[in-house]
Structures are given as structure tokens and as C-alpha cells.
Amino acid sequence: MSRLQTGYRSKNKEESRTLIEKVELENIDLFQRFSSPSSNILNILEEEFSINAYIRGNILFIKGEKENVKACLAFTTELIGLYRAGSFLSNDDISRLAGEKIKNPQESVGSHIFENILITPRKKAIAPRTLNQKKYVDFIYRKDIVIGVGPAGTGKTYLAMACAISLFQKKLFDRIILTRPAVEAGERLGFLPGDISQKINPYLRPLYDALYEMLEFEKAIKYIETDIIEVAPIAFMRGRSLNNSFIILDEAQNATNEQMKMVLTRIGSGSKIIINGDITQTDLPSGKDSGLITASRILKDIDGIEIVHFTGQDVQRHKLVQDIIKAYETNEIYKIPEK
Numbered sequence: 001m002s003r004l005q006t007g008y009r010s011k012n013k014e015e016s017r018t019l020i021e022k023v024e025l026e027n028i029d030l031f032q033r034f035s036s037p038s039s040n041i042l043n044i045l046e047e048e049f050s051i052n053a054y055i056r057g058n059i060l061f062i063k064g065e066k067e068n069v070k071a072c073l074a075f076t077t078e079l080i081g082l083y084r085a086g087s088f089l090s091n092d093d094i095s096r097l098a099g100e101k102i103k104n105p106q107e108s109v110g111s112h113i114f115e116n117i118l119i120t121p122r123k124k125a126i127a128p129r130t131l132n133q134k135k136y137v138d139f140i141y142r143k144d145i146v147i148g149v150g151p152a153g154t155g156k157t158y159l160a161m162a163c164a165i166s167l168f169q170k171k172l173f174d175r176i177i178l179t180r181p182a183v184e185a186g187e188r189l190g191f192l193p194g195d196i197s198q199k200i201n202p203y204l205r206p207l208y209d210a211l212y213e214m215l216e217f218e219k220a221i222k223y224i225e226t227d228i229i230e231v232a233p234i235a236f237m238r239g240r241s242l243n244n245s246f247i248i249l250d251e252a253q254n255a256t257n258e259q260m261k262m263v264l265t266r267i268g269s270g271s272k273i274i275i276n277g278d279i280t281q282t283d284l285p286s287g288k289d290s291g292l293i294t295a296s297r298i299l300k301d302i303d304g305i306e307i308v309h310f311t312g313q314d315v316q317r318h319k320l321v322q323d324i325i326k327a328y329e330t331n332e333i334y335k336i337p338e339k
Helices: 028-035 041-049 066-084 091-103 131-142 156-169 196-214 217-225 257-264 291-298 319-329
Strands: 004-008 018-024 052-056 059-065 145-149 175-180 229-233 245-249 272-277 305-309
Touching (some): 028 052, 041 091, 059 066, 066 091, 145 156, 145 291, 156 175, 156 196, 156 272, 175 196, 196 217, 196 229, 257 272
Parallel strands (some): 145 305, 175 229
Antiparallel strands (some): 004 018, 018 059, 052 059
16 A cells, blocks of 8 residues: 655645645556656646645655645545556546546546447557446447437547447447548539549548558458448448448538438448537538438437437547637537527
8 A cells, every 4th residue: 555644834824725745656666657757647636636746756745735635645546546456547548537536526536437448459448538428338339329419529430430340340240331421522522633432532531540540450451442341421321221230420410311311211130320420510501401410309219219419528639629619619609509
């Protein structure tokens, strides 16, 4: 066990509010986790808890206002416990977990660490990081149709792709189909050079990027060439019945009502459809309703279909992204009217 020592300064009113806690890093592994050049833990603790953190010898000092130091000590103690249990946590994970501890002091840090979906070829663990993301992944495993609605950076497509590859590797599906609307599929697309596959490739590039991260490059290419994994615009889904397939419709806010109905009715025996989008970022022409908005409204009470609404709190990108999303959500001019 780490030995926690307390010292309390009381020379004057200013110092009476100052507390210093000391945590002994009792082995080299713990010491390196907190002090190595690649570690940003001390900076994270200082930023999240508004304290000063530094190491002298093998002792971690936490100094600051009493309540802040106590909160930081509680988090640090739980963090060390997770390290002892063998958890690997990135700097982003630590920052996220610290934020959760501040919001919910009574909840254990471990309750916000969820089971991995997939380990990438580069040994990156992909797992949900928020309760909403956990709910979304659970629904993907249990339901045949799941609709994820929310801002960019909430992991809608990324987590769905990880689930698809994980379940495919377990031989629960024969194929993975990734599709997106190509909104500018008319005149402007026609002016682009190349054949049809070259014209639509820019619209599908984000799906390829995620795919190449989660599978070995050569294996991904082989699957694509043999149509085991198909990446195609939404128009290519028409007239098909897709059996034993894991289907992801990305950027669904740009699908029309007709396109959305068409995709939803492609589901065949043993298949699953995941539909994702951000209703605040539709690129449809004026006067065209978004199929995602309509579907999330009229399908919400159907048994076997689940709809997950993500918020800015689920964003796992740069912290400023949460602030940007919040600013847009609270701006009356930008709010999407209810229908």
C-alpha cells in the first residue's frame, strides 16, 4: 500500500487553507508512471484539481486548497489502485477519469472504465469512454437497428466500426457494409475527374481511415477487394437484400427520407444496421428533410430499434470541441426547430 502522509500549515489565514498530502510511490513502476518524460499525469492533476503536484525522491506532493487536495488525493489513490490491477491508461483516459471524479466524487474511478471492444494492430485499445457510449455499444450488441444522434467527436462511427470488426472476427457476420450519402452527387460531382469510384472516394475517405486503423492494412485491402468489406455510397444499396451483414450508415443527416427508408428496409436475415449522424450539420438542399431527424422521431417506440442521443459531454476530442458544441447548442439562432 502507498503510505499517505498529511501536513497542515496554519501560520496565518492564507496558509490555514493550504494542505499538503504526500504519496509514496513505493516501486519503480509507479515512480516511472508519474515521472517519466512521456507521462503528463502531474500536469493533468494540476489542471483538473487546481493544485500543485511535484515529485521529490519517490514522494508525490499534492499541495493546494484543502478541498482540492483532498479530491486530488482520492483520485490519485484510486488511480494507483488501477495501475496495480494492471490497467493501461493514456493521458486522455486519465484526464477524462479525473473529470468524472470531480463531477461524481462518490463514484469510483473504475466504474468509468469499460470493457475493450477491440485491440488494433498497433495495440491501441478501443473502448467506450462515457456512460452514453457504453449504452450505445451495449445496444449495438443486443439490437438489430441502432440510431446514434449527436455532435462530431462522440465516437458514433468509430465505436460502431470497432463493434463491426470485432463481431466479424468472431464470425458472427459474413460481411461489413459501410455507406454514406454523397450529397453533391449531381452536377458538382460530375465535374470531378476520374471514374465513378474516384468521384465518390472523397466522401468515403473517413470510413477507410477508421478501417485501416482497426485492421492490418493488407488484410483490409484483401477484404475490400473480395467485397467482404464494402465501402459504397448510399445509392448502391437500392434494390438489395443484405443478409448476415453488419451495415453502418454514416453521416445519415445527409440522407433524405426516401434514402433512409430504403436503407432501413435493406436489412435481411441475421443482419444489423447502425445509423449515425449529427442533425446540426446537414448539407441537404433547402426544403429537403433529413431522414435522420425523421427516423429518430418516428421509430423511437418500435421494439428492436434503439436511439442513443449523444451530447457535448460525450465528445472525446480536444477539450475546446466540447466548448464549441455547447456554444452552438445554447445559441438561439442555431437551434434546430422541433417538428
